[in-house]
Amino acid sequence: MKKILLFLLIALPALLLQSCLHDQEDKFSEASSLRLQEAVEEAHKALVNNQTLWVLDYYPREGQYYGGYPIVLKFDNENVNAWRLKEEEEKSATDPSIIIHDASAYKVTNDYGPVLSFDVYNDVIHYFSTPRNNSSWYQAMRGDFEFIIDSVGQDRIKMHGKRSQNTMYLRGLKEDAEEYLTKCANLSDEFIYSTTNLNINGVETPVDFDLDYKHLIMNPGTEKESEMAFCFTSAGLRLYQTMKVNGANTEDLIVNLQEETISPKESSSSSKLNRTPGYMKYEEWSGDFTLTYKPTATGELMSTTVTLELVGDKRYINMKKLNPTYDLTLIYNRSLGTIDWNCQKITTLESGNYILAANWHTDAGSVNYTTSYGMRAIWNESRQAYVWTDRGQWSGHVVQGFIPYVFDSTGKRLGAVTSEYYLGGGARIIPLTFTKN
Numbered sequence: 001m002k003k004i005l006l007f008l009l010i011a012l013p014a015l016l017l018q019s020c021l022h023d024q025e026d027k028f029s030e031a032s033s034l035r036l037q038e039a040v041e042e043a044h045k046a047l048v049n050n051q052t053l054w055v056l057d058y059y060p061r062e063g064q065y066y067g068g069y070p071i072v073l074k075f076d077n078e079n080v081n082a083w084r085l086k087e088e089e090e091k092s093a094t095d096p097s098i099i100i101h102d103a104s105a106y107k108v109t110n111d112y113g114p115v116l117s118f119d120v121y122n123d124v125i126h127y128f129s130t131p132r133n134n135s136s137w138y139q140a141m142r143g144d145f146e147f148i149i150d151s152v153g154q155d156r157i158k159m160h161g162k163r164s165q166n167t168m169y170l171r172g173l174k175e176d177a178e179e180y181l182t183k184c185a186n187l188s189d190e191f192i193y194s195t196t197n198l199n200i201n202g203v204e205t206p207v208d209f210d211l212d213y214k215h216l217i218m219n220p221g222t223e224k225e226s227e228m229a230f231c232f233t234s235a236g237l238r239l240y241q242t243m244k245v246n247g248a249n250t251e252d253l254i255v256n257l258q259e260e261t262i263s264p265k266e267s268s269s270s271s272k273l274n275r276t277p278g279y280m281k282y283e284e285w286s287g288d289f290t291l292t293y294k295p296t297a298t299g300e301l302m303s304t305t306v307t308l309e310l311v312g313d314k315r316y317i318n319m320k321k322l323n324p325t326y327d328l329t330l331i332y333n334r335s336l337g338t339i340d341w342n343c344q345k346i347t348t349l350e351s352g353n354y355i356l357a358a359n360w361h362t363d364a365g366s367v368n369y370t371t372s373y374g375m376r377a378i379w380n381e382s383r384q385a386y387v388w389t390d391r392g393q394w395s396g397h398v399v400q401g402f403i404p405y406v407f408d409s410t411g412k413r414l415g416a417v418t419s420e421y422y423l424g425g426g427a428r429i430i431p432l433t434f435t436k437n
Contacts, residue, residue: 036110039149043114046152047075047170054157055173055180057231057238058084059166060128060143064240067214068231070184071124072177073170080106082124083177085185088313099181100124114149116159129163167241175234183234190257191232192281193273194335198253200264201246204271211334212315218245236262278379278386279337282314288437291322295426297362297400304424305437322424328357333376341388341431342374346404347421353408355421362400362430375399377434388431401430 047054054075057068072083081103090100104122109115118125128143144161147168151158155172173180191211197204198218208217216237217227229240236255243250252265261270285308292303308330309318317339319328326347331340343359359368373393377386390398404421406414416427423429 036113040108040110040114043116043149043152043157044108046157047108047116048077053173053175053177054170056168056170057240058128058143059161059168059229059231059240060141060164062142062164062166064166064215064229065213066141067229068238068240069128070181070231070233072173072180074177075106078105079103080118080122082122083181084124084127085181087127088315091312098185099178100127101177108149111148115162116147116149118145180234184232187234187236187255187257188232191255192275192279192334192337193260194276194279194337195274196262196271198245198262198264199269199271200250200267201248202269203246205245209335236265276336276338276379277381281337282310282317282332282334285317285332285339286310290433290435290437291424292432292434293401293424294430294432295424295428297430299426299430301432302424322429323421325420328423336376338377338379338386340374340376340391341402343369343371343402345371349406353406353414355404355417356407357402357404357423359394359399360401360403360428360430361394361397364397366397367403367405368394368397368399370394373399375431380433383433384435386434388434401428403428 054073056071056073058071059068060066069084074081081101083099083101086098086100091098100123102123104118105120107117107119109117122145125143125145128141129145131140142164144163144166146162147159148162149157149159150167157170158167159170160167175183191209194209194211196207196209198207205218206220208220209215210217213229214231215227215229216239217225219225228243230237230253231240232238233252235252237253239251239253241251248264248266250264250266253262254265255262255273256270259270260273262273263270288305288307290303291306292301294301304322306322307320309320309327311317314334315332317330317332319330319341322328323346328341328346329344331342332338333340344357346355346357348354356369359370359373361367370393374391375388376391378389379385380387390400393399402423404417404423404427406417408414419427
């Protein structure tokens with residue numbers, strides 16, 4: 001009996017402690033669950049109760065790879081109306097509209113915090129995460145359709161993409177959705193500038209604009225070089241995040257297209273926007289051009305008329321007539337308003353072999369098969385022509401021209417092409433100048 005009493009005396013405190021801990025865990029779990037549910041309700045209420053529209057600077061893919069896309073949203077209790085600008089591939093000659101609108105259901109769910117989920121297909125949001133009928137776009141643009149809500153303010157909701165981890169903001173918008181997006185489109189189309197010396201707190205900072213991917217590079221080519229994505233707004237550029245430059249916090253850059261100036265929103269000082277000499281918009285590269293070239297380093301100077309045909313995506317241009325059986329593809333550089341001529345696969349033969357126009361360093365007798373290397377058409381004011389120039393990518397070498405070679409399916413070079421695949425009538429070509437007719 002004494003042993004039983006002794007055992008009970010020893011066990012009782014442990015039982016009491018376990019009961020207390022269990023009670024505390026239940027209360028803590030219940031309080032935590034309640035807080036999470038309250039956060040979800042608060043986020044949903046903020047989305048719906050906002051009397052204005054929301055604008056979202058949407059950044060697909062990790063690292064803000066493609067820059068920002070403006071999206072306008074309007075929420076009710078269960079559905080969202082959404083608007084965005086059409087991409088070039090979505091535009092049609094029979095439909096002049098530049099804006100896509102769609103409506104769908106959405107949810108604010110609980111996943112260790114409130115999550116804004118567009119769980120029903122919406123052409124505005126899901127465009128960035130839907131694969132195209134193109135092998136290079138099988139992952140689409142790696143965009144988000146689920147966003148973890150980080151904080152809710154009076155006129156701003158901070159969140160980040162579940163997939164990309166990019167931070168994004170919903171900001172209250174006082175303008176009409178289509179009016180706002182039309183202004184964004186107009187500013188984007190007319191922003192044809194490559195550089196500026198941004199005046200912040202009286203100090204000028206060199207800035208380059210990458211308009212193809214909507215990034216700006218500050219102090220390019222120096223130890224202080226830094227890069228940041230941006231999104232076009234109705235008034236200028238909004239940076240991916242607030243940036244401190246020369247002691248000042250900068251997020252919005254206001255653009256004056258008439259005066260060709262740019263300035264931080266918080267500053268009264270403006271800076272001149274600079275465009276590259278000879279800048280031409282994508283549409284201006286359509287038509288006939290005269291190409292001067294040599295078939296060899298010591299060959300005679302020749303010229304021919306080629307026709308440039310726009311693909312329609314504001315990125316690629318087909319060059320015709322240099323060979324009657326195939327076209328070459330040029331790449332438009334929007335930041336510089338010019339075109340690049342790269343090493344490229346030009347046709348596939350019936351045998352399964354293919355022809356590649358390889359980079360050629362004439363003086364060294366070297367060739368290179370990297371398809372991102374090549375030449376650029378640089379405007380020469382004194383010659384009133386574009387001069388084909390090496391882009392400085394091939395270490396220790398200079399791209400001076402192109403040689404077409406035959407390769408098998410494994411990538412092994414088999415030899416020179418037959419005359420029917422010559423460029424400009426020769427087994428090799430050294431492009432020199434380019435002028436519009």
